[in-house]
Amino acid sequence: MTALRLAAHVSTLAALALVVPGLIVRTKSLWSGRRGAPILQFAWDLRRLVQKTPVYSQTTTVVFRAAPYLALATSFAAAALVPVSGRAPLSFSGDFVLFAYLWGLGRVALMLGALDTGSPFEGMGASREATFSTLLEPALFLLLGALCLAGAEPNLDALLHHRSGWPQGLLLSALTVGALVILVQVESSRMPVDDPTTHLELTMVHEVMILDHSGPDLAALELSSALKLATGLSMIAAALVPVKLSYSPFEGAVLQVASVIALAVGFGTVESLFARLRMRAVPAYIAVAVGLSALALLVGAWRGAP
Amino acid sequence: MILLLCAAGVLLLGTLLALVLPGNNARIGASLLAQAVSTALTLAAVVPVLTGGAPLTARILWSYPVQSVAFHVDALSAFFLAWSAPMTLLGSIYAVGYLAPDLRGGRNAGPHFGLLAMLQLSYLMVYSSLDVMVFLLGWEIAAVCAWLLVIWSYSNQKVRFAGFNYLVSTHVGLFVIAAALMTLHAQTNSMDFFAFGAKLSEPGRLRDITFLLLGVAFALKAAFFPMHTWLPRAHSAAPAHISALMSGVIHKAGLFGFLRFTLLLGEPEEWMGWTVLAFGATSAVVGALFTTTQRDLKRLMGSSSTENVGVAAMGFGVGYLGLTWDQPALVALGFGGGLLHILNHAAFKCLLFYAAGAVYRGAHTVDLERLGGLARAMPRTAALFLIGGVAIGGFPPLNGFVSEFLLYRALIVEAPQGNAGVAFVIFAACLAFAGAMSAFSVVRAFGIAFLGTPREALQGAPAQDPPWTMVAPMALHAVTVLAFGFVPAVGFALAAPAAGLFGDTAAAQEAISTVSLASGLTALAVIVPLVVGALIGRRAPRHVTWGCGYTAPTTKMQYSASSFAAPFAALFDDWAPPLITRHLPDGLFPQREGAYASHHVDPVEQRMYEALGQGEGVVRSVVGRIVTEPRMVFAAGLGLVLLLAALTGDRP
Numbered sequence: 001m002t003a004l005r006l007a008a009h010v011s012t013l014a015a016l017a018l019v020v021p022g023l024i025v026r027t028k029s030l031w032s033g034r035r036g037a038p039i040l041q042f043a044w045d046l047r048r049l050v051q052k053t054p055v056y057s058q059t060t061t062v063v064f065r066a067a068p069y070l071a072l073a074t075s076f077a078a079a080a081l082v083p084v085s086g087r088a089p090l091s092f093s094g095d096f097v098l099f100a101y102l103w104g105l106g107r108v109a110l111m112l113g114a115l116d117t118g119s120p121f122e123g124m125g126a127s128r129e130a131t132f133s134t135l136l137e138p139a140l141f142l143l144l145g146a147l148c149l150a151g152a153e154p155n156l157d158a159l160l161h162h163r164s165g166w167p168q169g170l171l172l173s174a175l176t177v178g179a180l181v182i183l184v185q186v187e188s189s190r191m192p193v194d195d196p197t198t199h200l201e202l203t204m205v206h207e208v209m210i211l212d213h214s215g216p217d218l219a220a221l222e223l224s225s226a227l228k229l230a231t232g233l234s235m236i237a238a239a240l241v242p243v244k245l246s247y248s249p250f251e252g253a254v255l256q257v258a259s260v261i262a263l264a265v266g267f268g269t270v271e272s273l274f275a276r277l278r279m280r281a282v283p284a285y286i287a288v289a290v291g292l293s294a295l296a297l298l299v300g301a302w303r304g305a306p
Numbered sequence: 307m308i309l310l311l312c313a314a315g316v317l318l319l320g321t322l323l324a325l326v327l328p329g330n331n332a333r334i335g336a337s338l339l340a341q342a343v344s345t346a347l348t349l350a351a352v353v354p355v356l357t358g359g360a361p362l363t364a365r366i367l368w369s370y371p372v373q374s375v376a377f378h379v380d381a382l383s384a385f386f387l388a389w390s391a392p393m394t395l396l397g398s399i400y401a402v403g404y405l406a407p408d409l410r411g412g413r414n415a416g417p418h419f420g421l422l423a424m425l426q427l428s429y430l431m432v433y434s435s436l437d438v439m440v441f442l443l444g445w446e447i448a449a450v451c452a453w454l455l456v457i458w459s460y461s462n463q464k465v466r467f468a469g470f471n472y473l474v475s476t477h478v479g480l481f482v483i484a485a486a487l488m489t490l491h492a493q494t495n496s497m498d499f500f501a502f503g504a505k506l507s508e509p510g511r512l513r514d515i516t517f518l519l520l521g522v523a524f525a526l527k528a529a530f531f532p533m534h535t536w537l538p539r540a541h542s543a544a545p546a547h548i549s550a551l552m553s554g555v556i557h558k559a560g561l562f563g564f565l566r567f568t569l570l571l572g573e574p575e576e577w578m579g580w581t582v583l584a585f586g587a588t589s590a591v592v593g594a595l596f597t598t599t600q601r602d603l604k605r606l607m608g609s610s611s612t613e614n615v616g617v618a619a620m621g622f623g624v625g626y627l628g629l630t631w632d633q634p635a636l637v638a639l640g641f642g643g644g645l646l647h648i649l650n651h652a653a654f655k656c657l658l659f660y661a662a663g664a665v666y667r668g669a670h671t672v673d674l675e676r677l678g679g680l681a682r683a684m685p686r687t688a689a690l691f692l693i694g695g696v697a698i699g700g701f702p703p704l705n706g707f708v709s710e711f712l713l714y715r716a717l718i719v720e721a722p723q724g725n726a727g728v729a730f731v732i733f734a735a736c737l738a739f740a741g742a743m744s745a746f747s748v749v750r751a752f753g754i755a756f757l758g759t760p761r762e763a764l765q766g767a768p769a770q771d772p773p774w775t776m777v778a779p780m781a782l783h784a785v786t787v788l789a790f791g792f793v794p795a796v797g798f799a800l801a802a803p804a805a806g807l808f809g810d811t812a813a814a815q816e817a818i819s820t821v822s823l824a825s826g827l828t829a830l831a832v833i834v835p836l837v838v839g840a841l842i843g844r845r846a847p848r849h850v851t852w853g854c855g856y857t858a859p860t861t862k863m864q865y866s867a868s869s870f871a872a873p874f875a876a877l878f879d880d881w882a883p884p885l886i887t888r889h890l891p892d893g894l895f896p897q898r899e900g901a902y903a904s905h906h907v908d909p910v911e912q913r914m915y916e917a918l919g920q921g922e923g924v925v926r927s928v929v930g931r932i933v934t935e936p937r938m939v940f941a942a943g944l945g946l947v948l949l950l951a952a953l954t955g956d957r958p
Contacts, residue, residue: 054843057851059759061681063692066839070832077831090827094817097714098702098824100738105701105832108749115753115865117851118679123865126753130746131874137742138735145718145731154719201854212852217843283877301728 005089005249012085012257013076016230017223018043020264024190027268042226046219054215059118067113068213068220074106075227081156084234086252088157096144096156100137103187106224107133114209121201125208128279132193132205135286136186142293143179146172146300160238168299175296176239182289184232186282188225191271193282203276233260233267307364307377309351310430313344317427320344324420330409334402337419341398341426345391348430352384356803362434376436376498381803382569383433386562388800389649390429390555393656396779397547397555398422403775404547404663405458418458421451425556432559438487438497445483445559449476452556456544468543475526475536483523483563486516499570507572517578520567521585527560530619531589534612535911538600541608542672546663549604553611553659554652561618561648565641569807574626580729583623587736589616594743595882598750599875599906601867603662603672606751607655610698613740614651617713618644620737624716625808627726635720635813642805642814643712646798650697650705650790657694657783661687664776665755668769674754674867678761683769688756690780695752697787699745702828705790705797711821712814713737720813746874754867761861792829794822868904875906882909 022039029036038044056064080090081099111129114122148154150172152162160176163169186193189206201208210221237259277285320340324333355361361380368375379387398419409415424447431444453476457469490502493512506513522533529537541549568574593612600606621644628636664687666672669680681688697704717734721727771777790797798818805811853859875884884904891900917924932938 053846055847055849056843058848059679059851061688061757062840063681063757065843066836069835069839073831073835077828080827092820092823094711094715094719094820095824097711097718098828101701101707101741102828102831104699104742104745105696105828108696108699108701108745111749112753112757115749116681116757118758118861118864119851119853119859120863120865121854123753123758123870126749127865127870127873130749130870131877134739134742134746134874135877138739141714141718141735141738142731145721145734148718149721149723149727149731279873297728297731301724 002089005085005087008085008249008253009080009089012253013079013227013230016084016234016257016260017226018046020230020233020260021226023261023264024268024271027265028272031269031272042222046223049214049219049222050216052215054213054217057117057119057212060116060212064113064116064212065217067109067116068217068224070109071106071113072220072224072227074102074109075224075231078102078106079227079231079234082231082234083157083160083238083256084231086249086256088155091155091157093154096140096154096159099156100140103228104133104137106228110209110221113213117212119212121208122211124202125205128205129209132186132282132286135283136183136289139179139286139289139293140183142290142297143176143183146293146296146298147176148300149297150300156235157238160235168302172296172299173239175292175299177236179289179292179296180232180236180239182285182292184229184236185267186286186289188229188232190229190267192274192277193285195276198276203279230260233263236263307351307362307379309347310362310377310379310434311364313347313351314427314430316340316344316347317423317430320423321420321427324416324423327416330415333414333416334419337423338395338398338402340423341391341395344423344426344430345395348387348391352379352387355379355381355384356388356800358803372439374437375440376500377434378436378499379434381807382562382565385645385649385800385804386433386558387429389652390433390558391426393555393652393783394422394426394429394551396782397551397656400550400660400663400776400779401545401547403773404545404667406773406775407667408458418455421455424451425455425551429555429559433562436499438491438499441499442480442484442487446480448556448559449473449480452476452548452552455548456540456552458545458548459543462543465543468539472536472540475533479523479526479533482519482526486519486523489516489519499566503570503572506567506570509575513571514575517567517571517574521564521582524560524564525585527563528557528615529560529608529612530585530615531592531612532910534589534593534609535908535914537611538596538602538605538608538908541611541659542602542604546604546659546666549607550656550659550663553608554656557611557615558648558652561615561622564619564622565645565804568622568626574629576627576630579623579626579628579630581623582619582626583733586616586619586621586623587733587740589613590620590740591616591736591743594740594747595878596906596908597747598743599868599871599882599884600747601674601905603665603674603677603751603755604659606674606747607658607662610744610747611651611655613744614647614655614698617710617737617740618647618651620644620733621647621709621713621716624713624730628716629808631722633720633722634810636716637809638805638811638814639712639716639720639817641808642798642801642811643709643716645801645804646712647706647709649797649801650709650787653705653783653786653790654694654697657690657780657787658698660776660780660783661691661694664772664780665691667772667776674751676762677755678861678864679757679759680769681756684756684771686771686777687780688752690777690784691756692752693784693787695748697791699748700741701745703791703825703832705787705794708791708794708797708818708821708825710737710741711824712817715817750867750870754865754870758864759861761864761866792825794818794825871906882906885912 021042026036078099081095111126114126147159147162152159194205237256241259320337323336327333364377366375428444428448431440435441453469453473459465493505494501526533590613593609596609597606621640625637625640668684697706700706700710717730721730802811885907886904889901932942
């Protein structure tokens with residue numbers, strides 16, 4: 001059973017990571033009246049990159065070469081704690097701490113890889129990423145603590161699936177989804193925090209940190225951020241859809257995957273209709289996530305009160 | 307107990323020999339040998355206590371005024387002795403390499419190495435005595451030794467000032483601790499800690515006041531915010547091994563004292579737990595905030611000590627509340643996590659300070675704005691610094707994660723219901739924020755100093771890895787960091803007996819077995835990509851860094867430490883403004899060269915001196931702002947309401 005769940009998890013995760021970027025791009029194309037690239041274009045791009053020979057900057061050291069694979073491994077390992085196809089394959093009490101720190105470790109690898117090039121652009125990207133992610137960290141812990149106080153089992157899977165009665169439960173879910181959306185937008189560098197399609201280095205966050213990576217290394221980084229995006233969307237989906245634990249695993253998985261696809265379309269829509277925020281406004285946007293989480297904490301404590 | 311007495315004798319002999327023997331090699335040899343022997347004796351004495359043996363006790367009769375001295379080595383003392391002694395020995399070995407350039411210049415190594423042996427003696431006295439006199443004597447020996455060790459480069463006025471600053475601060479702490487102990491002595495007419503315990507466990511005003519006095523004294527010793535001002539200064543002035551020992555080992559005596567009195571306190575009152583928790587959280591957040599902007603690598607580490615003792619104190623606060631509420635899980639996770647964090651911090655902080663010392667010896671500066679690209683010239687130092695840095699950021703699978711995991715378990719998973727639970731989660735978010743800022747500074751420090759290209763032509767010889775006397779202690783610390791991280795049960799086996807004095811450690815043991823699984827999985831997830839990354843692409847083609855088509859980049863274009871921190875620091879500008887000195891060129895044809903420098907100085911120290919120097923003016927300007935600025939009106943009103951609430955609220 002465990003092996004089956006693990007297999008389902010890995011295959012769903014891989015499929016989502018390959019499809020979700022394409023879905024977002026396609027949604028944006030449709031909104032702007034174009035036909036757009038094939039949905040699986042991202043997968044073909046990865047294949048093309050893997051076949052190439054990487055070129056390294058003369059400045060770089062082993063840190064630069066190891067960083068992409070470390071980022072990929074942490075994204076993949078962190079996803080094991082998240083319900084991607086129904087239930088998470090691995091859960092233990094307090095696993096959300098490991099989740100947060102695994103994503104953190106991936107970020108550290110990415111930022112150090114960027115600083116290793118000695119490029120001013122990449123230093124700028126690393127600085128922005130460090131600032132935003134530092135500000136975001138309390139939001140995640142406030143949110144998860146709120147869900148714990150509301151009476152959920154203290155592991156990521158159960159916390160995200162936690163549902164409590166009307167009206168506090170609904171309010172808690174709404175706040176959770178709101179905070180998670182901002183969290184995913186920041187963590188996976190989506191609009192309105194960062195524009196992954198921009199062509200000016202000065203306006204980038206994530207893309208500018210991977211300017212010097214090429215070939216399989218770039219593929220690893222792209223896949224890593226796609227995995228993070230798929231994981232993040234799965235988290236929102238788990239908090240959003242009315243999953244009852246009495247569903248059969250298959251039904252749960254289908255419902256969840258369908259929600260992730262819907263969310264990807266939603267993210268694409270947001271990216272089509274809104275412009276990127278000014279860099280100086282991003283901390284305020286993150287503060288909204290912290291505020292939503294703090295509200296969730298109050299609501300959670302209200303639910304939990306005897 | 308006889309082993310510990312022998313160890314003390316050996317140390318005294320070693321100090322004496324270090325002072326009188328001719329030749330630096332003989333002096334250093336005598337000190338190191340005495341420390342090695344005493345470390346072995348100490349370990350032989352404390353290991354049975356840590357593995358479940360009975361506490362060691364002894365009473366020595368002496369002439370007036372001491373009369374009788376009681377010694378008592380329980381699991382708490384044994385825990386502190388078990389790592390303080392070997393780490394100080396490693397520090398002394400490191401000193402051989404670190405001080406080598408000075409010694410070749412003709413300096414006498416005797417006093418320095420003699421003092422290092424005396425430090426070991428002070429641990430024996432502080433950690434094992436039950437008697438106020440011996441405790442304070444050991445406390446004072448440690449303080450004076452540390453001061454004398456800090457001012458190794460005494461010919462530099464800044465170093466003398468930093469040393470004096472430290473000496474004054476530590477003695478202010480001594481007055482406070484003496485006040486607390488004399489209060490207790492007056493009540494009990496005894497010099498014995500256990501006799502104090504009888505008085506301390508009675509609720510009442512005396513207990514409250516003593517608790518606050520002791521808390522302040524121990525907090526000053528361990529450099530909690532806002533009593534940390536001496537620390538970054540002393541750390542940047544001292545030789546690297548002294549900074550390491552002060553931060554990692556010597557000032558842990560403050561936390562030891564706090565825990566020793568916690569054991570005597572019986573069941574603490576609820577406000578004590580909340581005070582410790584809030585105090586610790588403030589220290590953790592503010593300490594981490596200071597690290598994000600520091601230019602001086604050793605100052606950065608010093609501020610990070612304030613953060614880490616804060617994290618440990620958060621654990622103790624949770625443990626206090628657990629004792630009050632009779633929640634064994636909180637007691638186990640709080641005290642277990644806090645004690646483990648002390649040990650972990652000693653391991654990675656010494657490592658980082660040693661690496662900073664290696665940078666100083668290699669590149670002749672620790673100013674981040676002048677460093678860069680050291681990873682090529684000093685690969686070993688870079689790797690060791692990175693291990694320490696990832697550990698201090700609290701990332702799995704290294705040891706910092708283990709103790710922080712225990713604290714998160716206490717603060718989130720075991721959080722009580724209702725308002726207290728809300729407070730717990732907010733404190734967990736503070737811990738997360740402090741952890742994130744600490745990761746921020748590690749990325750900044752490592753990325754700027756070790757990666758990229760060198761920023762300035764270094765003066766003197768080109769940078770290179772230090773000699774083995776410096777690398778070996780670093781490597782041993784790195785092995786400890788890795789071992790305690792990969793196999794969390796090892797580190798916790800040391801801390802568990804001490805945590806067991808406060809209550810049953812079952813909940814912490816359970817959390818440790820969980821985190822072992824997590825660490826194991828992460829280790830796998832980390833090691834494979836590191837190997838892959840190291841192996842592939844070594845022969846791949848090379849080109850200049852992509853500069854958007856510009857192919858002649860210079861190092862001046864690189865992001866600097868200040869520019870890296872700028873977006874984050876800008877958010878806290880109101881509270882911790884940078885000190886900027888400008889001499890801008892003027893006119894169309896400027897005659898003089900321009901200069902611009904920005905530093906983030908310690909806002910607490912700055913304001914302290916401001917208030918001391920121009921007290922009346924500061925009060926007047928604050929009062930003036932209250933009536934004109936809306937936010938000051940709000941703050942003053944809030945303060946007034948809180949004050950009224952505190953005065954009129956129910957007192958149990």
